[in-house]
Amino acid sequence: MSKIDPSLFSGQHGARPDEPCPRCGQPLHLRHGKHGAFLGCSAYPDCDYLRPLKVIEHDEDVEKPLEGSACPLCGHTLAIRKGRYGLFIGCSHYPSCHYVADINEQSSNEPPCPVCAKGRLVARTSRYGKRFYACDAYPGCRFIINDKPVAQACPKCGFGILAERKGRLYCPNKGCDHQQ
Template identity: 80%
Template sequence: MSKIDTSLFSGQHSGPAEEACPACGKPLQLRHGKHGAFLGCSAYPGCDYLRPLKVIEHDEDVEKLLKGSTCPLCGHTLAIRKGRYGLFIGCSHYPECHYVADINDQGNSDPACPVCEKGHLVARTSRYGKRFYACDAYPGCRYIVNDKPVAKPCPECGFGILTERKGRLCCPKKGCGYQQ
């Protein structure tokens, strides 16, 4: 006696009744593409109708609504959302409003860039999810530092910032080995 249901492996399809293509009337077929399964017309080269099986809902990525906060662009409430690079704060009316704020930003003043002295070092996230700090005058200045910058000059070499690494302050300038 087998515990396997043989009807699962038969060639018979016991799913919902076949749907007709709204464009040409031929039956729709289940197809698979790089973005997942979809329904496509069986008369494909002549009729290119297709429909995704799963309707994309933008509310699926909402973790929590932030009561008492308003979007500066449209006035709706803000929400903590889950995205490709982790959590972020965005407008609850996403397709209409594209406001986004970083969840790690607590309103700290960013230190001035020690190289160009025009921009400020702002927190960025790489495509791999790692955090780094780069000058916001980007194409003109390409200064980047991996550790969190502190707006104190180095007492040894006079470089414009120090970085916070493992609980101590270090000078990010090459050749200067200052640590506090």
């Protein structure tokens, strides 16, 4: 007597032989789609019943609740969550509440934009997880810099900011080679 279930190797892709379609009574078959495996009715296209095998829950992406913090929209607890572009802070009652905050620290001493002088250079994160600094007056101003800006004017050319890379300050203005 074998301990292996022969129905696993029968070549027929079925869910379980005893599980009928709840709509029409035909057997359900295992199918594969771009979102993973699912059970579909064998009478397709006459019956379009399907059921995903993996149950999608929104609580899977909650990393850690932030105790003592409240959502400004609904008042529930905020949580550090994992999303498509990395970690972010969001309301724990998603999808009822869609509040999202950037996990990168935003300080009040952000230097002014040297190009438009209207906006401030704020930290942003690219879709690949890299940090960069851009003017918050976008799309009116498209100034962007990869290194951390420092609110000091360049002594050589007078450009509004200096940038810090590996502990050294340099002027990000094209054509200026000033370094400290």
